[in-house]
Amino acid sequence: MNSPRSLNVLLVEDNPDDELLISRELRKGGLAFGAERIATRDQFHAALDRGGWDIILADYALPGFSGLEALSILRARESRVPFILVSGTVGEEIAVDAIRAGAHDYLLKQNLIRLVPAVTRAIREAHERRQREATEHALQEHRERLELIYNSVSGFLAFLTRTPEGRWLYTSVNRAFVLKLGETGQAIPVDRLLGREVEDVEANEFRLDAETIRWFAELRHRAIGAGRPVTAERELRLVAGVFVGEFTFIPVVGPDGACRHLLIDGRDVTAQRRAEEQDRRIRDHMIQAHKLEALGTLAGGIAHDFNNILTGIFGFAELAKMAPDLTSARRQSEEIIRAAHRAKELVGRILTFSRQQPTNRQPVPLTDVVRELVPLMRASFPKSVELAVRLPEPGAGPGVLADSGQLQQVVLNLCTNATHAMPAGGHLVLAVEAAALTDPVPTDLAPLVAGPHAKLTVSDTGAGMAPDTLRRVFEPFFTTKPVGQGTGLGLSVVHGIVRDHRGAIRVTSAVGRGTTFEIFLPVVAGSRAEDTPAPPVPTGRGERVLCVDDDPVLVAVTAHLLTELGYEPVPFTDPVAAFAEFSAGPAAFAAVLTDNRMPTWSGVELARRVSQLRTELPIVLVSGAVDPEALSSFQALRYRHLLAKPYTLAQLAQVMSHAVGRGG
Structure with a gap:
């Protein structure tokens, strides 16, 4: 009936002649159309049911x-089909009523000159x-989808707007925000937040403390000042409980460059932080367990070195007893002191390597870290393994920001693995050198960037590894050793420590041709200690010092040393008795020097009571x-000083001078 561009016209008309008149006028106006004429209420309902009309x-x-009745029926159906009243009898009052009822126009049959423009306009x-x-509907659906997403995400979101006076108001919040920060874990009604100042809401709705409110204000100022997102983390204490929140403040900058809006994106990272802490504890325990395993490997070498030192001390002590004159005795005493220093250094290396302590990273020469282990490894490893060490001079070479004990764990694990790979003997090379990485950095050294690095190499001539083994070499608990002969933790510990130090590790191996591990660590400045002349030994001026140690020999030696330094020691081997003496006249003492590990009371306990x-x-x-726990308690005291055993006369003099000078 119609071409694709023709109009479907429903003509409500009982007169066929008027139908011809209207059709002729539409054709004269150049409109293509198809028309259907109906004249009764039932026919009108049926036509509307069929639908598809462009105009009525x-x-x-x-x-x-x-x-007018037809118009009422049309509007009752909520139809939007344009409706024009065309009649020969309509008056002005009726026409006005028709327009008010929803008609698009009205025309007189005696004057149809406006018919085509009226139809065209109504259809347009x-x-x-x-x-x-349709656009409004799409926008509404879009808004509803965004609202659904906004209120469904687990992150808590809020939108802030700044007034011309500079006040920040809440203008939008999602459900997670009001639920998470609610007083009792229940969602705060949004109406209680919108349009209110942020500090008012934080103090009276979320019940945040003043310090946390200042923290949020500082985040706002930082984000606005930086002109970019700012993220920070804080533990929040709410009425509903405590959680760790990560908050990102995102400034919304207008065309004029001014920031009038801020989006807050928050996340509850409590579980994540707990998991990270648990992972850290597990890793620390794993490292500590492997340290003990490695110490077992070194035990023979440690005992050998220590026995050598003790033999020297005994020998020179006997020679001092038999010395014919004071000059000879002094020479023997100097040798005893040198041997004692060697023993102190050996014990220090063992403690540094083995003790469980928080990571303490500082700039250190990688050369010196490695060099300390070499004597222990030479004494402990099988004689069939030839150890070749290629290190720069002491204090030289590249410096790294590292925990010395953990790096020594890396060196020892790699070298121990290498000796296990050479049961019949072979060559083991340990080297430190500077290495410059250039762009592009090899993918196997990610996440390193171009620049200077320290390179540690451990290479052996052992059995080597097949490609399948090489791919799994850093997996925890993966081992090629027989059951009961390895934990499979050694190389995974190495990998974890290197990654934790922002370094990278490369391993190359071939069956029957040995294995090479290369470790790259970023270089830092300031790792070489400058030589400084020894300061003069300070002396006392007769100050009384309460001297306590449960070992009679040590308390006697300490008392003699204090006397030589010009102090008046009051020695005790019982901390309870020492405290009783002190209590009788606290003002008589200038300082207290006490051992820590004693029966009855520890030195920390005695210090607490004295204070x-x-x-x-x-x-x-x-x-x-x-x-560490006792040390934390001791450090809470005001005038406290530490002196590590074994100590020299000069070290005792320095700490006593500093203590008495500060306390007096």
Whole structure:
């Protein structure tokens, strides 16, 4: 009936002649159309049911039916089909009523000159209205989808707007935000937040403390000042509980460069931080367990070196007893002191390597870290393994930011693995050198960047590894050794430590041709200690010092040394008795020097009791190995000093001078 561009016209008209008149006028106006004429209410309902009409032209008066009634039926169906009243009898008042009822126009049959423009305009407006409604509907659906996403995400979101006066107001928050920060874990009604100042909401709705409110304000200022997102993390204490929150403040900058809006994106990272802490504890325990395993490997070499030192001490002590004159005795005493220094250094290396302690990274020469292990490894490894060491001079070579004990763990694990790979003997090379990485950095050394690096190489002539083994070499608990002969933790510990130091490790191997491990660590400045002349030995001026150690030999030696330095020692082997003496006259003492590990009371406990009587009294705690927990308690005291065993006369003089000078 119609071409694709023709109009479907529903004509509500009882007069066929008027149908011809209207059709002729539409054709004269150049409109292509198809028309259907109906004249009764039932026919009108049926036509509307079929649908597909572009426009309805209705006479005002029909037998038993009217144009206004047709308009009422159309609008009752909520139809948006354009409706024009065309009649020969319509008056101005009726026409106005028709327009108010929803008709698009009204025309007189005696004057149809406006018919085509009216039809064209009505159809165009209907099309534009449908497009506008479709657009509004799409926008509404988009808003609803965004609202659904906004309120469904687990992150808590809030949108802040700054007023012309500079106040920040909440203008939008999602459900997670009000639920997470609610007073009792229940969502705060959004209406209680919107339009209110952030500090008011944080203090009165979220019940945040003043310090946390200042922290959030500082984040806002940082984000605005930087003009980019700023992220920070904080533990929040709410009425509903405690959680660790990660917050990102994202400034929304307008065309004029001013920031008038801020988006807050928050996440609850409590579980993640707990998992990271658990992973750290497991890793630390794994490293510590492997340290003990490695110490077992070194035990023979340690015992050998220590026995050599003790043999020298005994020998020179016997020679000193038999010395014919004071000069010879002094020479023997100097040899005893040198041997004792060697013993101290050996014990220090063992403690540094083996003790469980927090990571303590500082700039150190990688050469010196490695060099300390070489004597222990030479004494401990099988004689069939030839150890070739290629290191720069002491204090020279590249420096790295590292924990010395952990790096020594890496060296020892790699070298121990290498000796296991050479049961019949072979060559083991240990080298340190500077290495410059250039762009592009090899993919196997990610995440390193171009620049200077320190390179540690451990290479052996052992059995080597097949490609399948090489791919799994850093997996925890993976081992090629028989059951009961290896934990499979050694190389995974190495990998973890290297990664934790922001380094990378490369391994190459071939069956029957040996294995080479190359470790790259970023270079830092300031790792070489400058030689400084020894300061003069300071002396006392007769100050009384309470000297406590449960070992009679040590308390006697310490008392003699204090006397030589010009102090008046009051020695005790019982901390309870020492405290009783002190309590009888606290003002008589200038300082307390006490060992830590003693029966009855520890040195820390004695220090605590003494400080209760005289808070300003200097206390020197002496120990070979201080428990970190006890050390924390001791450091809470005001005038406290540490002196590590074994110590020299000069070291005792320095700490006593500093303590008495500060306390006095």
